[in-house]
Amino acid sequence: xxxxxxxxxxxxxxxxxxxxxxxxxxxxxxxxxxxxxxxxxxxxxxxxxxxxxxxxxxxxxxxxxxxxxxxxxxxxxxxxxxxxxxxxxxxxxxxxxxxxxxxxxxxxxxxxxxxxxxxxxxxxxxxxxxxxxxxxxxxxxxxxxxxxxxxxxxxxxxxxxxxxxxxxxxxxxxxxxxxxxxxxxxxxxxxxxxxxxxxxxxxxxxxxxxxxxxxxxxxxxxxxxxxxxxxxxxxxxxxxxxxxxxxxxxxxxxxxxxxxxxxxxxxxxxxxxxxxxxxxxxxxxxxxxxxxxxxxxxxxxxxxxxxxxxxxxxxxxxxxxxxxxxxxxxxxxxxxxxxxxxxxxxxxxxxxxxxxxxxxxxxxxxxxxxxxxxxxxxxxxxxxxxxxxxxxxxxxxxxxxxxxxxxxxxxxxxxx
Ligand code: EPZ
Numbered sequence: 001x002x003x004x005x006x007x008x009x010x011x012x013x014x015x016x017x018x019x020x021x022x023x024x025x026x027x028x029x030x031x032x033x034x035x036x037x038x039x040x041x042x043x044x045x046x047x048x049x050x051x052x053x054x055x056x057x058x059x060x061x062x063x064x065x066x067x068x069x070x071x072x073x074x075x076x077x078x079x080x081x082x083x084x085x086x087x088x089x090x091x092x093x094x095x096x097x098x099x100x101x102x103x104x105x106x107x108x109x110x111x112x113x114x115x116x117x118x119x120x121x122x123x124x125x126x127x128x129x130x131x132x133x134x135x136x137x138x139x140x141x142x143x144x145x146x147x148x149x150x151x152x153x154x155x156x157x158x159x160x161x162x163x164x165x166x167x168x169x170x171x172x173x174x175x176x177x178x179x180x181x182x183x184x185x186x187x188x189x190x191x192x193x194x195x196x197x198x199x200x201x202x203x204x205x206x207x208x209x210x211x212x213x214x215x216x217x218x219x220x221x222x223x224x225x226x227x228x229x230x231x232x233x234x235x236x237x238x239x240x241x242x243x244x245x246x247x248x249x250x251x252x253x254x255x256x257x258x259x260x261x262x263x264x265x266x267x268x269x270x271x272x273x274x275x276x277x278x279x280x281x282x283x284x285x286x287x288x289x290x291x292x293x294x295x296x297x298x299x300x301x302x303x304x305x306x307x308x309x310x311x312x313x314x315x316x317x318x319x320x321x322x323x324x325x326x327x328x329x330x331x332x333x334x335x336x337x338x339x340x341x342x343x344x345x346x347x348x349x350x351x352x353x354x355x356x357x358x359x360x361x362x363x364x365x366x367x368x369x370x371x372x373x374x375x376x377x378x379x380x381x382x383x384x385x386x387x388x389x390x391x392x393x394x395x396x397x398x399x400x401x402x403x404x405x406x407x408x409x410x411x412x413x414x415x416x
Contacts (some may be wrong), residue, residue: 004389004403006380007412008362011248011285014409018236018254019045019400020070020229024191026094027168028198028229029053032074033062033101034175035202037224039074044229045400046070048393052092056084060098075224079105086112086143092397093122097165099147100127100172103136108148113140118368120328126163130170133157134177154179154218162187162212162298168195174216175204183214189299190259194230201225233259234305235399236281238374240264241306242409243283244272245313245378250409252281262302266292266310270317291319291356296327308334308375315343316382317356324351334372337365341379341387362387370398377402381411388416 020043030053032039044050046069054064054072062076082102089095093114102109114124124145128138133156136149154177157170167187172195174181186192188210196209202222208214236255243250244267257264257276264274264281271286292314296304304327314321315338325331332352335345340363344355362385367373373395380387389395392415395402406413 001390002392003416004377004392004395005414005416006377006387006389008384009246009381009411011246012242012381012406012409012411013249015251015253016239016405016409018231018239018252019043021045021191021194021232022047022049022398023164023234024194025050025229026053027097027191027195028227029057029072029074030097030101031172031195031199033057033060033076033079033098034105034172034199034222035074035224036077036221037075039076039202039224040067040226041072041074042070042226042228044070044072045232047397047400049092049094049397052088053095056088056095056098059085059088060102082106082108083110084112089114093117094165096124096127097169097172099131100169103131103147103149103173104152104176107150108146110144110146113143113145118333119331126159126161126166127169130157130166130183131173134173134181152177154181154216156182156184159183159185164189164192167192167214171195171199171206171214171216175199175206175218175222176220177216177218179218181216181218183216185212186214187298188212190230190233190256198227201227230259231255234303234371236260237263237303237306238309238378238399239405240267240281240283241309241313242378242381242406244270244285244289245316246381247285247287248409249282249284252283253279255279255281257281261300263306266294266302270313289313289317291317291321293322295324298327304328304331305371307331308372309378311335311345311352311354312338312375312378314354315345315357315360315379319356321354321356322351323354326350333368334375337368337372337376338379340365341383343379359384361385364388364390366390367392367394370394374399377406377413380413
């Protein structure tokens with residue numbers, strides 16, 4: 001299995017251009033099943049998860065063509081298969097996002113139940129609550145889940161938790177339903193807004209995305225169109241923390257700064273200089289950062305996908321920092337790995353108390369999820385010696401050309 005070898009590096013300096021957002025590309029690719037004419041998606045990141053989602057679309061009868069490195073053309077006019085194969089579903093749980101579009105388009109869908117993962121059980125009860133509210137029958141047997149309905153009817157759905165995936169799946173099921181659907185307590189992430197904008201380009205009628213109430217008026221059918229995926233706010237945040245943890249000076253290009261306000265605020269609180277100029281952010285690290293506290297929350301709160309990267313940074317900030325994870329029930333798997341590198345972290349339920357140490361030391365560690373993997377890269381950059389990171393397939397799922405981007409900033413790392 002491939003490993004990433006990360007050596008102690010000088011403060012990172014230079015420019016990095018952010019790729020399209022994985023967590024926007026995946027639901028938008030799934031939503032392309034709803035279109036009946038050509039769809040062109042631009043700024044699609046070249047990632048393993050995107051390749052898997054394209055395989056899923058093809059297996060369902062869509063024509064998927066890569067026009068260039070980051071541009072994909074999809075035509076779903078002939079989509080006729082409602083069943084997602086187990087081996088594809090098991091590769092990536094986000095394949096579950098095809099359920100809503102297939103239910104809307106074909107009136108039925110069958111998937112294997114998405115597994116959990118390192119960060120949590122990842123239930124789908126809220127997705128199913130939405131499908132049932134729209135009139136779908138749901139069957140679960142032998143590890144498969146089927147949904148079918150002759151005609152989906154718009155309805156009010158209340159989400160007990162503002163789940164990103166459930167909001168997306170229900171929105172995609174509702175765009176062809178009869179009448180109006182309201183999703184209350186919906187997720188407000190920028191990726192939800194991007195999905196709604198894409199669906200409206202195809203001819204849907206989605207209003208309120210980005211607020212906690214989304215209204216969808218069903219339409220007869222959706223056509224095609226061209227859409228550029230928004231920049232990846234988590235990739236951007238990861239490189240911003242790289243500047244902070246190495247005491248470097250990085251200019252991050254192609255980001256929507258309103259999407260990363262919590263990250264900017266926390267880096268400033270730690271003493272970094274953060275300058276904003278339209279879609280460019282410059283982060284200058286400080287020699288003596290100050291301890292910070294973070295609490296992950298649904299958007300617009302501090303993003304859970306930035307928690308592990310910040311914990312790496314906190315590990316070398318003198319003093320006591322606190323990290324509270326409220327979104328996932330098991331998203332501290334990176335703590336043991338950081339402790340192998342000398343970090344002093346105590347976990348108490350959903351809280352982690354971090355006592356900053358002078359320096360970390362290199363070790364052999366493993367990525368437990370893609371953001372934890374990124375955190376270990378950041379820790380490796382400031383650890384004496386060479387840190388060997390295993391299971392880096394996690395990292396490849398969510399970061400396009402990660403080595404190249406880090407090397408261009410002066411990082412010493414290579415794949416072995
Ligand atoms: C999306 O996952 C992202 N993935 C995750 O990014 C991200 O961490 C998460 O949203 C939160 O922002 C993609 O967009 C592909 P949720 P999702 O449904 O949709 C509970 C990354 O690193 N819940 O908002 O699965 C669930 O257990 C990945 O890029 C239910 O209880 O997240 C969790 O505790 C990791 N019932 C919480 O909601 C449900 O039916 C948040 O989950 C659904 C979710």
